[in-house]
Amino acid sequence: MDAAGERRQGAAAATFLAPATLVVMVMLMAPLLLLLRFSLNRYDRTELMIETVTGANYLRFFSDPFYIGVMRTTLAVAALSTLLCLLLGLPLAYRLARMQSRWKTACMLGIVLPLFIGSTVRMVGWMILFAHGGVIDAVARWFNGRGMEVMYTSFAVIAGIVSINLPFVVLTIQSTIETIDTRLEEAAGSLGAPPARMFWRIVWPLALPGTATAGILCFILAMNAYATPYLLGGPRFQMMAPLLYWEFSTNNNWPFASALALLLMTTTLLMTACANWIIPARYRA
């Protein structure tokens, strides 16, 4: 295409794209820039916010062990739940992808459905399991007479996040495995490879791009989780998203909340970039 033609196409495309671009500019880019500006302001108990340019909010974050600890918890929970999601998601995705029966559509819908119910509503089930007097507590009481408190532990939070993110992971990996030719697996099998070897030598390398995408997606979602740590972790278990909301709503400290938002966003993007960098180029999606 010549330059003039490309310019003509660009002009035509601009009319189609203008409204959507405007929405993203006004509702996403402008707010993020404003957060950047606010994060350099100073907080004051009486006047709430004093306009200035200072790095105090960022300094406060990096010099206070409490905030560093919250970030570390967030990263650890996100990393651990991502690992668990991949461990549980891979076999499930493989089974689904290689399913031939007429139940496949039903199973697929069963995996998609939880994605659209929302994290708050899905927490109800976990609270029934974990709550004082809930299923686990009741079963434990029946066995040992004392019961078992699972609510407000990091185990509860990780279980909740895994259950919310697992459908995403399964669907992403499943769609990659669908593209792998089954004859490759049959060939490996007929040449005498046991299923485990066949999986690691054939399916795993070919499924790696989708698996990596799924892992990154899961990590981002876990980093930003709000409802799960809030409800299952309780008041003492701190992760970034609930901490940010607390600084905003209870302390009215907008400058620090803005700094937290940008730190959370940057960390997430950095970790994503790192994952992209670690995964060998030939395996990338």
Next chain:
Amino acid sequence: MTAFALSPSRLAANALVTVGAAVIFVPLVLTVYLSVFDETIIVFPPQGYTLAWYARILPEFGGALRTSGLTALGAATISLAVGIPAGIGLSRYRFRGRRAAVTLLLAPLTIPGVAIGLGIFVLAVLIEERTEWALSGSVWLMVAAHVLITLPWVVRLCLASLANHDRAAEEAAASLGATPLMVIWRVTLPAMRGGIVAGALFAFIVSFENLEMTLFLTAPGLTTLPIAVLSYLQYHIDPLIAAIAVAQIVLVGGALVLLDRQVRISRVAV
């Protein structure tokens, strides 16, 4: 294959599949079970079963449900009006910066919801201070914010529905004298019908269930269902909240089954 039926690796794979399915579905099944308890707290086993909790959903959560429904309806409508042209533009033309445009329009999916929510709130407050237009805590701001997070889905689904679209039909219509708008109305839009239906439904659901961003945009008298459920759950877990969860599961499930006839949902959900 039967020779390997009991090999350790196969057993391990089966165990992982079982645990994975349990992690996804056990909470949902428990929610359904609790929603018919004839108790006000969780007690195993309950003294009886009742459907009475479902009747209390509307009196207790009607307001939040209305706000959520109206917001989702408004956001989905505007999102379609803005996103369909964007989808057509992106699939029809090859121009410099096309990749950047796609990245920009899909960006709301990768930015943390709490960051978007806080940003939109402070922007609204700033505009409010300058113009005295009561923007923060208004339903308008809520709808506008929800348009942002539903837009990527509409754009993505419209793009996907045009992936195999043959432009020859559009050129034929144009050469027969149809105006450009007529071409879009009579040729392009019918061709992307599946994507538009899916986009509308996805937009509605994504808006309806959003929590993280919406947290920053609520006001007294303006609360969405997920936030009402969250603040209720903080203090009690009872069959009423389970009944609301089940009602939502049934509604979303029904919508997905209907939608599955239009497009393969599993293909577009990720």
